[in-house]
Amino acid sequence: MRSDQPDYYELLGVERTATPEEITRAYRRAMRAVHPDASGTSGLFRLVKTAYDTLKDPASRAAYDARGRTDPPEPPRSRPEPDPAPDPEPRPGPGPRPGAESGGRREGAGSGGPSGTPPPGPSFTKPQAPPPGSAPRVRPRFGSHWYRVAAVAAWTVVFLVAVFALWPAGLPLGFLLLVAFPVVAMPLIALEPTLRSLSWLWAVCVLTFAGGAVLAAAETKGGAFWTLCGVLLGLAMGGAGLAAAPHLVRKGRELDRLIAPESLDYQIFNVPGAGLDHDLSRQVVARESAAGLERLARLDGVRIVHALTAPRPSGQAVHYVEHVVLRGDRLAVVMARRWPAGAYAWTGKGALTAIGRPFPGGDTGIGAAVKEIRKVVPRRVRVRGFVAVLPDDPVRSSQARFPEPEYGDLLAGSLEQVSERIAAWLGESDPVVDRRVLAALLPHLRRP
Numbered sequence: 001m002r003s004d005q006p007d008y009y010e011l012l013g014v015e016r017t018a019t020p021e022e023i024t025r026a027y028r029r030a031m032r033a034v035h036p037d038a039s040g041t042s043g044l045f046r047l048v049k050t051a052y053d054t055l056k057d058p059a060s061r062a063a064y065d066a067r068g069r070t071d072p073p074e075p076p077r078s079r080p081e082p083d084p085a086p087d088p089e090p091r092p093g094p095g096p097r098p099g100a101e102s103g104g105r106r107e108g109a110g111s112g113g114p115s116g117t118p119p120p121g122p123s124f125t126k127p128q129a130p131p132p133g134s135a136p137r138v139r140p141r142f143g144s145h146w147y148r149v150a151a152v153a154a155w156t157v158v159f160l161v162a163v164f165a166l167w168p169a170g171l172p173l174g175f176l177l178l179v180a181f182p183v184v185a186m187p188l189i190a191l192e193p194t195l196r197s198l199s200w201l202w203a204v205c206v207l208t209f210a211g212g213a214v215l216a217a218a219e220t221k222g223g224a225f226w227t228l229c230g231v232l233l234g235l236a237m238g239g240a241g242l243a244a245a246p247h248l249v250r251k252g253r254e255l256d257r258l259i260a261p262e263s264l265d266y267q268i269f270n271v272p273g274a275g276l277d278h279d280l281s282r283q284v285v286a287r288e289s290a291a292g293l294e295r296l297a298r299l300d301g302v303r304i305v306h307a308l309t310a311p312r313p314s315g316q317a318v319h320y321v322e323h324v325v326l327r328g329d330r331l332a333v334v335m336a337r338r339w340p341a342g343a344y345a346w347t348g349k350g351a352l353t354a355i356g357r358p359f360p361g362g363d364t365g366i367g368a369a370v371k372e373i374r375k376v377v378p379r380r381v382r383v384r385g386f387v388a389v390l391p392d393d394p395v396r397s398s399q400a401r402f403p404e405p406e407y408g409d410l411l412a413g414s415l416e417q418v419s420e421r422i423a424a425w426l427g428e429s430d431p432v433v434d435r436r437v438l439a440a441l442l443p444h445l446r447r448p
Contacts, residue, residue: 012055029280183239187242258442267302286307301433307320307321307322308324308445319368331383389402
């Protein structure tokens with residue numbers, strides 16, 4: 001089976017159960033969108049024509065279905081049928097999305113997954129892959145914020161008891177309230193939105209604690225002085241932890257809601273090419289590249305998210321990212337393009353040139369996309385960019401040459417090369433699913 005052979009049904013945007021009339025209508029729409037005069041390419045134009053020639057005839061279609069995505073036999077010539085001609089004058093500009101007349105959303109590569117409902121809440125679109133065989137390792141664990149709060153509370157109680165035991169005999173025990181009261185009051189202030197914005201309340205708590213600590217230290221003599229100072233410092237740390245506990249609980253509950261346990265039962269999310277209804281050629285490229293990259297889901301802990309837009313700084317263009325692959329503390333940003341065979345090289349600004357010359361589309365924006373995604377994911381996550389180039393003409397695909405070594409954290413290559421490099425790079429990280437990374441990507445997903 002050839003991995004560079006596109007799925008003819010996906011190419012036309014129809015299901016495998018489509019009728020001949022639906023295939024014909026989809027072919028007409030596709031030809032209008034991929035015609036070279038309508039910002040298409042000659043290679044994609046020929047692929048669409050070959051797909052229709054194969055699927056329009058029942059015998060060649062049956063042979064294609066039986067053999068999978070291998071090269072289909074030549075369509076029979078004994079019963080020639082005239083091709084349904086597209087519009088006499090190809091109109092420049094994007095055409096409608098294939099499958100729009102069927103009344104339902106057409107899913108892209110990997111759509112053979114379960115038909116269950118998506119996870120509750122504002123989570124990902126319906127998963128596109130079957131559940132893995134074993135439960136993934138998750139970081140942070142669900143409900144782990146409660147364990148952290150309990151640990152901070154236990155820490156605070158231990159040091160409060162130690163302060164009571166070391167309290168100087170010459171100082172009335174009532175002064176102990178000067179250090180105990182702020183420790184109890186600060187988490188209560190943090191719980192109430194109207195109170196936690198009042199800076200003077202926090203200042204009163206801090207000054208009260210500091211006053212009690214100074215009085216106690218002044219009444220303590222000898223070696224017990226440093227012991228008491230250490231215990232008071234530990235109590236201050238516990239009080240600060242309790243003050244931050246309400247925020248920690250809110251963030252933890254929000255994370256549990258966004259990335260529910262049901263979400264992590266799947267490895268592939270969203271629909272390839274979502275949000276590209278206006279650009280059929282890029283939508284086809286996104287589906288083809290998704291079919292190759294989804295094999296990475298075999299690695300434990302890998303999660304693949306299709307179709308998102310990198311955060312856009314003010315005044316800059318939007319960068320559409322076809323795929324994101326993450327595992328542990330590593331995240332691969334993948335853009336897919338269909339270009340003719342040639343010798344490509346990186347420029348100093350992160351754009352690609354062909355035979356030493358700039359060309360339309362060579363500045364993919366992958367460098368800017370990587371930079372902006374780094375700002376929204378946790379700092380310890382390493383982000384790299386990849387440009388997967390699909391051949392404009394599969395016959396000449398072996399003639400393509402890509403830059404080596406890599407330009408910084410960017411790499412370009414064929415889909416197979418990019419997939420192999422991502423697998424090797426992600427394989428060096430721990431097989432863990434970081435829910436914080438997935439939650440950071442949620443606001444940037446494109447919806448089908």
